[in-house]
Amino acid sequence: MSLDWIYYAISWILLAWHSAWDAIGVPVGEVIGTNWAWILAIVFLVVTVRVILFPVFVKQIKSQRAMQALQPQVKALQEKHKGDRETLQKEMMELYRKEKANPLMGCLPMFLQIPVFLGLFHVLRRLNPDKSEAGKTLYGWTVGQFDSASHATLFTAPIAGKFGSTAEELANLNANGTTVKVIAGVLVLIMMLTTYLTSRQMILKTGWAEDPQQKMIQRLMLYGIPASLLVSGAIFPIGVIIYWVTNNLVTLGQQQWVLRKFPPPPTAGGATKSTSAGKPAQPAKTGGLFNRSKPVEAPVKPAAPKVAGPKPGAKPTTAKKNRPAKRRG
Secondary structure, three states: OOOHHHHHHHHHHHHHHHHHHHHHOOOOOOEOOEOHHHHHHHHHHHHHHHHHHHHHHHHHHHHHHHHHHOHHHHHHHHHHOOOOHHHHHHHHHHHHHHHOOOHHHHHHHHHHHHHHHHHHHHHHHOOOOOOOHHHHOHHHOOHHHHHHHHOOEEOOEEOOOOOOOOHHHHHHOOOOHHHHHHHHHHHHHHHHHHHHHHHHHHHHHHOOOOOHHHHHHHHHHHHHHHHHHHHHHHHOOHHHHHHHHHHHHHHHHHHHHHHHHOOOOOOOHHHOOOOOOOOOOOOOOOOOOOOOOOOOOOOOOOOOOOOOOOOOOOOOOOOOOOOOOOOOO
């Protein structure tokens, strides 16, 4: 299937924002070795996409809440069908269908952003000043816009350059190889860190899932994706890494807002530790991104007043009962 419609859509949004910043008066030429109009165009491409996907993001949070509410039932099924994995999976799928919960909804916003990422990757990879005029005017670009973007830089490193750029590619972009590697390398590390923090933020608030399938997805998002970026980041143009980092920062802010507005249920199975080993259940952490807030102390129950016991050898004392008066004669 042709992805040209994605390339046209990404190009249109990118060029619209660049024209807007140019009209406002953001310098088109380099300031501190940076063409800010193009950098801001990439940043606000992220903002545009996130605004469009915000309803999906809210559905993701609601689905995660539904999954948390089902954790006690999931745990009961695991105990009931221990050792029978096939029956367990059937029962769990039936439970999710009945309660209208989707374990894969947590990944949906990320999956929907993949076409945007691929589109921007393709558009920026084409930024080569030596292209023919026909190549420059693809996807709705003018020759002037293409040439401007081809020479756009971040701290003198072209946004079309990447950590793994060949000598020929660097020569076409008129770029310094060391500068490109330093800027791209720093951005890749920031990309990895912010990707890890977005997953960690969600798990700190909601806790680890009891469902093995859901827990595997959580581990993949927390550790697997950031680790994979160390390798794949070498082929990403600097402009694409700017997009990814900005997207992560927006996600951190958006998740913090949604999690404060729709806090996880205090009795969610994923937010508590198992009590089967005799350990008391612990609530999910609520200290924000780095969990630095002070723990909430349990109220101290007032001690019961001490009652003095009888001394050894003393006769027991009992309350006198009202007796009727004796009759005379």
